[in-house]
Amino acid sequence: MPRTYDDSDFHKASEIKNSEYAKTLPCNKISISDPFQWLALGLNDLVRSPIISLFYGTCFAIAAAGIVGLIYLQGNHPHLVILPALIIYMLIGPFLALGLYDVSWARERGKQPNLLHSMKAIGRNSTSQWSFAVLLVVAMIFWMRIASLLHALYPSVEGASIIEFAPFLITGSITGFILASVVFSIAVFSMPLMLERRVDIMTAIFSSFNAVKNNPGPMLVWAAIICGGVLIGFATYGIGMIVTMPILGYGTWHAYHATIQKKS
Template sequence: MVTSIPVVESSLTTPRVRLVSFDQPWEWLAAGWKDLWRAPVASIPYGLLFVVMGYVLVYLVESSFQYALALTTGFLLAGPFLAMGLYDISRRLEAGQPATLGRALTAWRRNVLPIALFGILIGILMIIWARLSTLLFALIIAGQSTTLDTSTAQLFFSGSGLTFLIVFTLVGAVIAAAVFTISVVSIPMMLDRKVDFITAVLTSITAVKANPAPMALWAGLIVIFTGIGLVTFYLGLAVTLPLIGHASWHAYKDLVEDNDLEQQPL
């Protein structure tokens, strides 16, 4: 018997969140892998957009290492929102509907206002993270060169560089954990149902609180696969991000019951 809990005890309109087993994230990955190869013509080009985006961002800020580092790691913050089209591909595959790149790129139209509000929130967090990482860099490695060509040696072979990496990682982990908590369920939920921004975020928070161990594993897997994509000079993102995106749809379907809130017409 599947155990579930309400998001808000006193509300009749919020969904119920299921309790899942610790190893459930591996099943989400397996389901995501199947979706990736059921619709490769839509999924792989969608992933390639992340590759192009990565190269453009690095090109724009290549003379400022701290911004390049912040924007690169920012994939972990913006990824859940940018992967919305991948959720839609999995949703369509599940419903037996045609899944195309064009439909994936316009998936936001299914629930415009709540999705737009979440996009604004992610944009604000990205700006805060970029400014904060620049401030940390200036305080810890003040007065040193910040070009991409010279900063790698400074970071890994100097005391101030290692200090910066430790602080940068710890602060980034806190922000990434907060974004993960509010987005892991909310974005696919807003895409799937007629649900408002607040309800979706509360549902996501409840899902994480109710399943701390499996959600910690899931967050770790997301970091690992995103990291693989980044260390392969962004090329790996063409596969790893679609895999994570499709798997995230299955995570949402497992974590949130689908009989409490009205779903949007297909």
């Protein structure tokens, strides 16, 4: 029977020394089918830790439902609440995910996950974690500003043809894909690295980007799976996130362990 763990269990976790600031950790080559295995492992963690998963899934769901509700209430002026609401979501999202990573990490170590302990994950590398959350918010604000500028390409004539829409659609799609790819590349493994190995923010970002760069196919599949889970959540007014977000959170932890090489 696995025992309940405490903070002392994490004192032996490998760390990057201060002299190794902004180091790029090596990564493994992974298969295009691996993301589906991570998804299955995430589902298994959900089944094995239903109460903790329900707690974090509900937190994600409340945040998503709040955003959808605010947009709906604003009617013709959703832009007044979209940016502030998304900023809040981008701030709390990574820290909710930390709790999920903690649960998967505990199971890998043969320990019994504990809700209170998982909530303390936010404090294990708080400086780097908060810095990264702020970086995500800045990136999102930049993204919204770019979107506002691109809106100038939107046809001003009512009932415009698809040809007249083409510059807006093509430019917007290409720009959105590039920005989304960059954010995903620096973010997908950064939080797990900062949690388990207590690395600095630049080491986490460089290592995450390097792992995605060397595994473009599998990581594109994983990004699509994440987008699908998030879209399901918002399409169901947040209800779907009760299930999808824990699975994706656990799955990301397994993706991290499969992709970033362990310290020898």
